[in-house]
Amino acid sequence: xxxxxxxxxxxxxxxxxxxxxxxxxxxxxxxxxxxxxxxxxxxxxxxxxxxxxxxxxxxxxxxxxxxxxxxxxxxxxxxxxxxxxxxxxxxxxxxxxxxxxxxxxxxxxxxxxxxxxxxxxxxxxxxxxxxxxxxxxxxxxxxxxxxxxxxxxxxxxxxxxxxxxxxxxxxxxxxxxxxxxxxxxxxxxxxxxx
Amino acid sequence: xxxxxxxxxxxxxxxxxxxxxxxxxxxxxxxxxxxxxxxxxxxxxxxxxxxxxxxxxxxxxxxxxxxxxxxxxxxxxxxxxxxxxxxxxxxxxxxxxxxxxxxxxxxxxxxxxxxxxxxxxxxxxxxxxxxxxxxxxxxxxxxxxxxxxxxxxxxxxxxxxxxxxxxxxxxxxxxxxxxxxxxxxxxxxxxxxxxxxxxxxxxxxxxxxxxxxxxxxxxxxxxxxxxxxxxxxxxxxxxxxxxxxxxxx
Numbered sequence: 340x341x342x343x344x345x346x347x348x349x350x351x352x353x354x355x356x357x358x359x360x361x362x363x364x365x366x367x368x369x370x371x372x373x374x375x376x377x378x379x380x381x382x383x384x385x386x387x388x389x390x391x392x393x394x395x396x397x398x399x400x401x402x403x404x405x406x407x408x409x410x411x412x413x414x415x416x417x418x419x420x421x422x423x424x425x426x427x428x429x430x431x432x433x434x435x436x437x438x439x440x441x442x443x444x445x446x447x448x449x450x451x452x453x454x455x456x457x458x459x460x461x462x463x464x465x466x467x468x469x470x471x472x473x474x475x476x477x478x479x480x481x482x483x484x485x486x487x488x489x490x491x492x493x494x495x496x497x498x499x500x501x502x503x504x505x506x507x508x509x510x511x512x513x514x515x516x517x518x519x520x521x522x523x524x525x526x527x528x529x530x531x532x533x
Numbered sequence: 534x535x536x537x538x539x540x541x542x543x544x545x546x547x548x549x550x551x552x553x554x555x556x557x558x559x560x561x562x563x564x565x566x567x568x569x570x571x572x573x574x575x576x577x578x579x580x581x582x583x584x585x586x587x588x589x590x591x592x593x594x595x596x597x598x599x600x601x602x603x604x605x606x607x608x609x610x611x612x613x614x615x616x617x618x619x620x621x622x623x624x625x626x627x628x629x630x631x632x633x634x635x636x637x638x639x640x641x642x643x644x645x646x647x648x649x650x651x652x653x654x655x656x657x658x659x660x661x662x663x664x665x666x667x668x669x670x671x672x673x674x675x676x677x678x679x680x681x682x683x684x685x686x687x688x689x690x691x692x693x694x695x696x697x698x699x700x701x702x703x704x705x706x707x708x709x710x711x712x713x714x715x716x717x718x719x720x721x722x723x724x725x726x727x728x729x730x731x732x733x734x735x736x737x738x739x740x741x742x743x744x745x746x747x748x749x750x751x752x753x754x755x756x757x758x759x760x761x762x763x764x765x766x767x768x769x770x771x772x773x774x775x776x777x778x779x780x781x782x
Contacts, residue, residue, distance in 0.1 A: 396698060398698075399691070399694070399695050399698070400691075400694035400695040400696075400697055400698030401694060448672075449672045449673070450632075450633050450672035452670070452690050454690065454693065454694045454697060456694045456695075456697040456698040457693065457694065457697040460697055460698050460699075460700060461697040461700055461701075461702070525623070526624075527620055527622040527623055527624060527629065528620055528622070528629050528631050529622045529625065529627055529629040529683070529686050529689070530622075530624070532629075532631060532633070532672075533670055533671055533672055533686065533687055533690060
């Protein structure tokens with residue numbers, strides 16, 4: 340009988356270890372982006388200041404998201420560097436006119452309608468409030484794919500427990516709702532679902 | 534200001550061509566269901582043919598396009614849903630069905646007095662190549678859930694987005710016209726904002742020829758019908774299904 344608390348404690352420790360450490364490793368599979376890309380270098384060398392210079396809106400208010408290869412071609416029509424990524428970009432994508440198959444960290448499920456125009460152009464939110472200061476980073480992150488849902492880990496956020504979560508970490512429906520509640524903006528189902 | 538979107542369907546103008554049904558299916562990614570019967574098909578917009586029961590020269594027929602009536606009060610489908618998958622949108626008055634929340638119990642189909650809700654008996658399948666023509670603004674529904682007319686919410690989204698791009702909150706009414714309204718060759722289906730007193734639709738619903746179905750239930754539908762024929766207007770409170778035949782299932 341004296342061993343019961345010990346066994347319970349040990350069992351709890353094993354369960355927590357599996358839940359917090361092993362499970363996320365099994366749940367997410369790591370995928371690499373097709374190219375090296377540095378937001379910071381682009382901002383410094385080409386003088387791009389605004390996110391919208393590459394991540395543009397169309398005239399009808401739709402958001403183009405990741406820029407098309409035409410925007411890359413404007414500067415990279417020939418190799419302008421010596422890195423492998425530069426060679427890959429020019430030879431594999433720019434010369435054949437092929438779009439780069441980027442993995443989109445913030446891709447939402449098909450039934451979600453997220454209007455960038457409403458949030459950025461009308462409500463004047465900063466990109467970083469949802470996307471983190473990723474635009475200032477010097478590397479492409481590894482894309483983590485949830486094996487069960489098929490979505491990016493960015494939707495759940497980096498922390499499995501979601502405790503002490505920064506506002507830009509996580510893009511679940513509850514995160515949208517939290518932000519809307521904080522700003523006192525009421526939206527029904529139809530406001531965000533399609 | 535919140536809107537109250539509604540329709541007037543002029544039955545004297547409806548020729549029963551079915552263009553509204555086709556436009557609705559194309560806009561809302563409604564899959565063709567070859568195995569379906571009139572009871573199991575997917576027709577968020579359905580043109581029904583009704584006769585006055587007469588014979589020979591006395592016989593009269595009318596085509597009645599039936600869709601979700603977007604009931605304003607005591608909305609029957611909202612109250613019975615155990616999943617909170619249906620709500621009357623406060624900003625637009627649209628009765629919104631959320632198929633992703635639906636568990637497929639079909640209480641709402643039983644509750645709907647207008648039979649305007651449909652169950653997905655099969656997973657959606659499109660003929661080869663047709664999946665490329667899907668509307669990216671509308672999520673495809675899976676087998677086992679209920680769907681209905683959401684008043685072409687993807688078009689409302691596009692209009693909202695377009696307005697927001699210029700910093701506006703109010704949409705341009707010309708940007709939000711449901712597919713059935715747009716497709717109707719005789720302009721029998723008219724759409725507008727009933728909360729706006731100056732909207733032509735608000736004036737039209739006050740015409741003595743305008744009526745709604747089953748108003749005695751007190752659900753305040755926002756889809757109105759119009760006819761100069763007294764026998765057609767008398768159908769409004771009719772319980773009987775006799776003389777009704779579905780044009781297409």
